[in-house]
Amino acid sequence: MSEIRLHSYFRSSTSVRVRVALAMKGLDYDYVAWNLRAAEQRSSDFLAINPQGLVPALEVDGLILRQSLPIIEYLDERFPQPALLPSDSAGRARVRALAAMIACEVHPLNNLRVLRYLQSTFAADTEAQAAWFCHWTRATLDPLESIVASAPETGVFCHGDQPGLADICVFAQFLNNRRFGLADSEWPVLARIHAACMEIAAFRAAEPDMQPDAK
Amino acid sequence: MSEIRLHSYFRSSTSVRVRVALAMKGLDYDYVAWNLRAAEQRSSDFLAINPQGLVPALEVDGLILRQSLPIIEYLDERFPQPALLPSDSAGRARVRALAAMIACEVHPLNNLRVLRYLQSTFAADTEAQAAWFCHWTRATLDPLESIVASAPETGVFCHGDQPGLADICVFAQFLNNRRFGLADSEWPVLARIHAACMEIAAFRAAEPDMQPDAK
Numbered sequence: 001m002s003e004i005r006l007h008s009y010f011r012s013s014t015s016v017r018v019r020v021a022l023a024m025k026g027l028d029y030d031y032v033a034w035n036l037r038a039a040e041q042r043s044s045d046f047l048a049i050n051p052q053g054l055v056p057a058l059e060v061d062g063l064i065l066r067q068s069l070p071i072i073e074y075l076d077e078r079f080p081q082p083a084l085l086p087s088d089s090a091g092r093a094r095v096r097a098l099a100a101m102i103a104c105e106v107h108p109l110n111n112l113r114v115l116r117y118l119q120s121t122f123a124a125d126t127e128a129q130a131a132w133f134c135h136w137t138r139a140t141l142d143p144l145e146s147i148v149a150s151a152p153e154t155g156v157f158c159h160g161d162q163p164g165l166a167d168i169c170v171f172a173q174f175l176n177n178r179r180f181g182l183a184d185s186e187w188p189v190l191a192r193i194h195a196a197c198m199e200i201a202a203f204r205a206a207e208p209d210m211q212p213d214a215k
Numbered sequence: 216m217s218e219i220r221l222h223s224y225f226r227s228s229t230s231v232r233v234r235v236a237l238a239m240k241g242l243d244y245d246y247v248a249w250n251l252r253a254a255e256q257r258s259s260d261f262l263a264i265n266p267q268g269l270v271p272a273l274e275v276d277g278l279i280l281r282q283s284l285p286i287i288e289y290l291d292e293r294f295p296q297p298a299l300l301p302s303d304s305a306g307r308a309r310v311r312a313l314a315a316m317i318a319c320e321v322h323p324l325n326n327l328r329v330l331r332y333l334q335s336t337f338a339a340d341t342e343a344q345a346a347w348f349c350h351w352t353r354a355t356l357d358p359l360e361s362i363v364a365s366a367p368e369t370g371v372f373c374h375g376d377q378p379g380l381a382d383i384c385v386f387a388q389f390l391n392n393r394r395f396g397l398a399d400s401e402w403p404v405l406a407r408i409h410a411a412c413m414e415i416a417a418f419r420a421a422e423p424d425m426q427p428d429a430k
Binding site: 121 | 284315320322
């Protein structure tokens with residue numbers, strides 16, 4: 001039995017991703033909360049775990065893993081069932097690309113530290129921050145919607161009828177979207193996939209409100 | 216022999232990454248240039264290849280691949296020699312996390328479309344755009360430097376003595392840094408790794424100035 005410890009913040013959507021993967025794999029873990037609103041991720045205790053000062057980080061038998069997608073790839077290699085990536089290279093490339101569209105093009109622009117920089121440097125108020133969030137989210141989710149809507153590989157989920165890495169990213173992004181007033185219905189296929197995720201206990205268990213540090 | 220076609224822009228650092236990987240694998244390919252300064256990536260011809268309107272995209276025997284890191288993972292699976300990822304899961308997780316630090320935390324904030332949005336929405340002038348670029352680059356390269364400086368896994372390159380995925384990302388990022396006046400010497404270990412990359416023909420061949428569309 002592996003010793004697993006997740007460093008997380010209930011509302012962090014990258015932490016949501018890792019929590020879904022852990023739950024899908026049926027892995028037990030200790031939950032260590034770091035309050036981003038109180039800048040606890042900048043404490044020396046946390047920087048010793050991740051010098052970048054970002055959650056999530058995952059400890060597995062003493063090995064410290066960072067960055068949500070590489071963490072999930074590691075979990076998928078170490079604990080193969082159920083698989084979060086397809087078994088063929090073309091399928092893996094497709095799923096990784098869908099996941100990267102959210103992980104590399106949406107989330108990095110919209111996290112708390114960026115919104116704070118916009119506020120402090122450009123005097124962006126709440127409305128301007130929301131406009132920024134919506135602009136970059138639409139810039140990627142619109143083409144993502146068209147890709148999954150037209151591809152024969154799309155099934156109940158982004159790739160076939162089993163949930164995987166791309167669905168995890170869509171799921172976490174939609175949770176964020178709602179906080180900025182973006183309706184799921186802007187992207188009907190992604191919304192259907194998000195709803196299919198919500199039917200699965202492992203996804204529901206990863207939601208912010210279900211975490212020990214939720215408040 | 217595979218039919219490979221790379222959709223690229225000479226200066227795009229995500230295109231640089233894929234060009235290095237193709238050259239390391241010794242793969243011949245057709246180079247298709249899209250001029251981002253002329254917004255050619257928004258043309259219907261290009262959107263049919265990548266609805267997201269981003270280079271690079273790679274066609275391999277008719278399969279269209281998108282997003283630079285998933286493209287490189289695909290190339291590494293299909294053409295295994297030389298390997299761009301370590302053979303062990305812990306090593307792969309480490310290299311993927313180092314690459315993701317650049318691919319998910321630095322580059323998405325600093326590409327042309329984001330700088331243009333800052334200009335049009337917040338009236339950010341050239342100086343404010345450069346400050347933005349430098350802020351987010353340092354926010355990630357500083358901890359990246361400390362991680363590679365202190366880790367026993369670091370060798371001539373980010374992970375051991377053979378170049379791989381993380382080095383490719385460092386290499387491409389340093390090319391961008393210079394355009395914004397960031398000196399390599401801010402990050403001595405990464406600068407040493409970048410210099411080691413420059414000793415390798417496959418890296419030099421991927422530089423912007425070496426491309427058919429360079430001007």
